[in-house]
Amino acid sequence: MLSTTPRTTLGRKKHRAVTDRSALHAVLDEGLICHLGIVRDGVPLVLPTGYGRDGDTLYLHGSTGATSLRTAAHGLDVCVTVTLLDGIVYSRSVNNHSMNYRSAVILGQAKPVFDAEAKMHGLKVLTDHLAPGSWEHAREVNAKEFAAVSVLALDLAEASVKMRAEGPDDEPEDVEADTAWAGVLPVRTVYGEPEPSKDLSPGWTTPPHVTGREW
């Protein structure tokens, strides 16, 4: 079960909260980009970045452009949010229009991973999430690259999942009036055809870990 501290308890629409850990993992495993919130100079800053999950640990790259991230030697208060948009909900009234979605919100302290073995593991988790198969296929991380990157770990202890996955929720009088269409327009993310690099040598065919990838 997910913890339901006051910070992650939803202020409204509690029926949309999901409290099992597998739902949290599912959202995190399907998304590719998270939105990382930090407080800088007293105001919020939200930046998109990649991530990866192993068990109940979320890994983040330190090289996200946020200076504060790289200098947070002792941990940094963060909020990491991953959102999957599933559909546009057209209701009979403007007011009841909505979106179907799944989102995960994680609160905690992101801590730099200093131990070399643990840090390399974090890089593998990040790579496996961004590009499954690439850790085995591509050239490994060398010592210089390893030193230049920082990896942050965030425990998934304090997290909440929220979702909407249903049709329009119209007022009975609007259903009765029958003056507007109602339904859901699904939204999906898909991969297109792989585009080989312009400088790729002619002998290559696109490998299965790229061609076979599905969202």
Added chain:
Amino acid sequence: MLSTTPRTTLGRKKHRAVTDRSALHAVLDEGLICHLGIVRDGVPLVLPTGYGRDGDTLYLHGSTGATSLRTAAHGLDVCVTVTLLDGIVYSRSVNNHSMNYRSAVILGQAKPVFDAEAKMHGLKVLTDHLAPGSWEHAREVNAKEFAAVSVLALDLAEASVKMRAEGPDDEPEDVEADTAWAGVLPVRTVYGEPEPSKDLSPGWTTPPHVTGREW
């Protein structure tokens, strides 16, 4: 031109910053969900929510589940980030894997819109963004609904756009070694087939503003 205050100046990879206003508008107009960052009890909170843009004003719903939003009568420090994922960049080295994306980051004070006409305009802008055509097609906002919703306006004065839209950026020695595939796997968002509401009366065909919608 976008303002480049110290807060929105990128700490690294400055060549990825885009400083014209049309690029900002384009990202905001293509996205459907923003990630709204606020500071609550001293820590960051990032929530997904809808939005709409009119000129250089971004409108947000007040009913996002964030109590702080609804009680911020005099404006609330926010960071609004919209990210579009365009592709996975497979490089010859693990370290140079990346993503193609476009993102907009807006800093400022979100202020409640109290004037009735301006508030109704904000609702129209929000609806036109979420579901173009629905403002004309669906039942209009009634007095009770109008009173229950709050609309926030955020000026786009302090904003930055960042993007990556290119192939792999490999080390010369990795290109020379030629031991791994390199290229981009495009990512696209698409709409599926509209799903009429289960309680829709039999006479309806799906209207053009839904069937004709393209990402």
